[in-house]
Amino acid sequence: MKLTDKKRMQILDAAEELFHSSGVEHTSMDQLALQAKVSKRTVYNHFATKDALFQAILQRMFDKLAEGGEVRFDATQPIEQQLRRIAQDEVALLSSAAFLRVAKIAIMQVMQRPELAQHMNNSSLGCKRYIDNFLTDACTAGVLHIADIPFAGKQFIYQLKSFVFYPSLFGLEQQTPAQQAHIIDEAIALFLARYQSKPG
16 A cells, blocks of 8 residues: 555544544644645645545445445345345344444534435445335346335335434434344244235
């Protein structure tokens, strides 16, 4: 890794830490330079503003998540088993410390700058990247019957978000692995009760 890339990484790591603990508005470039162990000039050489730093932190998270695996529909495998893989990956993401840290920074910024909400909502993270295609293929195979696929995909994701992500984000509850497994089981059961094609 080039020295300039290493310094950029140090600045991003420092910004993520300080933005999480103090918020973007209450973090100065001097603090960032001190935390990153670089000069203030170096910080400005890489990022002209704190907003540019915030955007870079979000983009880094998006890039990492884009590297994640994708579950493609397989007609030879039980649909419940495939949905479980999707849900397990999603819950692992939603409850991870790294994701929660960046999400907290983003939520604080959105509260101060509502225009960022649309950008965040349009970002495809986790299974949101592929679930519509998965459900479309499952419907084509006759395994599921869904009239509104985007809506059904959101139903599945938000079931997990509401029980796993938001309680963790706001410090209300931290689920045990057994509790997470129960949430996944119930989300799948509810989804299939509504959308699984009936025999005959």
